[in-house]
Amino acid sequence: MVLHLDCTVREGSRTRQLAQAYLKDKQQVTHLDLIDLDIKPLTREMLDKRTYLLEHGMLQDPMFDMARQFASADEIVISAPFWDGSFPSVLKVYIENIYVIGIVSDYTPEGAPYGLCKADKLTYITTAGGKYIPDFSYDYIRTVFENNFGIKESRLIKAEMLDIEGFDCEAILSETISRMQN
Template sequence: MEKLLYITANPKGIEKSKGLKIGEAFLETFLEERPDVEINRVDLFAYEFPQMDADLVFARGKLAGYGYTIDQLSEPEREKITRMHKLADEFISYDYYVFVSPMWNLNSPAVLKAYIDNLFISGKTFAHTANGPKGLLSNKKAIHIQTRGGQYIGTPMQELESGDRYLKIALRFLGIDVMETVVAEGFDINPKRVPEILEQAIINARYAAKKFAKDSVLV
């Protein structure tokens, strides 16, 4: 059975979050198209995972480049790197990924970047080759659903958006096929148009979900 991991980075909850409403519409349509796919959810604001502190940075470096074994690490280093690998292994076990996040201060919530940091493990999710790094997570698909208060598409502000851009770069670096982002923007600068913007975003999300569900990633 194929599996989809639904990853959200919004502390508001679905009643107050426009992005989470759009995400639920995406999931509903995806399941209509692919009822055979198992869905699991991760709320990053309620999920405990390793942070890139000194212990984890040193542990990763020692294992990757300095010939250490895991038994030679300090107890805090060993505990944190083990948790990092467990998170990455769990992530790898999925076939589809849906990320839902708002734009905060030109980027995504910091908790999303902290989560992605756990996925960059040499030899597990990417490999160093003679031609540069190569992602190892092939035959997997991802999509990002992002909400924005301002207007960025087609304006000079477009180049300032870095959250969606970073996420797509990171996932593609790991070898994942990333679909075009579902963007809903202008909520803060067009308060009277919020229902209209939300309605159109849900339509766009349902369309994207049908496309996302179209082909199995299994070969």
Template structure:
């Protein structure tokens, strides 16, 4: 099994999403033999995507390498903290490299068709507040966007492991982390069912 592990939080050692992606990858590796490719997109960010006419340029080659790693992965583990109600710019830059017409989707007579199906994506989502329900749910542009973008390229096996309310005091943070780690423990059960 090929695992692509992406972290996008700028908080380094203080990041909840990084802690969760590490636990998810450790469980995957514990369950079966896995080759893991890791990228810290916060410390080594991709530039914002721009059309590049020269396919021999270093940027075009890096774009192709990012896309190929994604295509080769069986499981993609993404650390996706919520920044200002959405995803990080680092994650958006990565998505711009993997959402490529003719490679991960195409337009046909019936509209768009995803070409990257068959992968499992596990997203470790960290949020300072609570956005999965209640009045703040209308401000969640993170999870719906990721589901839509991944679905557009054919990926339907998307699991979110959420740690919500991590900025709402120590008790709320601990409860969020416990719930997220419990959800990680259930990932194997869900896969086997």
């Protein structure tokens, strides 16, 4: 199963357009529209509940459904526009919710994290109004997904300069789509 984490928000989103082109020939795609999921940042009550469940080995609790879905996916595809030098905050909220020790990640006795996820590939799709800077978006996601979740390989698909006068947005998007298919 390909798990598509859609973090796009705008009607007619260009990032979503690229993701649709990337996913069009894939079998068994599960789309999660993160904004519509109504997920919440971890509160004290949620953390207390999570700690209790983990201390009692209750990994099958519905609280961990999303984490188990994430851990069992064969490929993860993220579509996230470049916002404020990063990605929409709902993606961080999603990560807080699925980052469950014992399901997606664990630690060696020396304290080093290692992954428990099945996926061997992460594809991160983004578009930017100006120049795309990966430091606090793709680079952060790749680091966590590879080092902590165990995903072996990551790929960035980006289209940039889409809001800058003089740049042909449609041409940049078409070029990105042809490049991603090679």
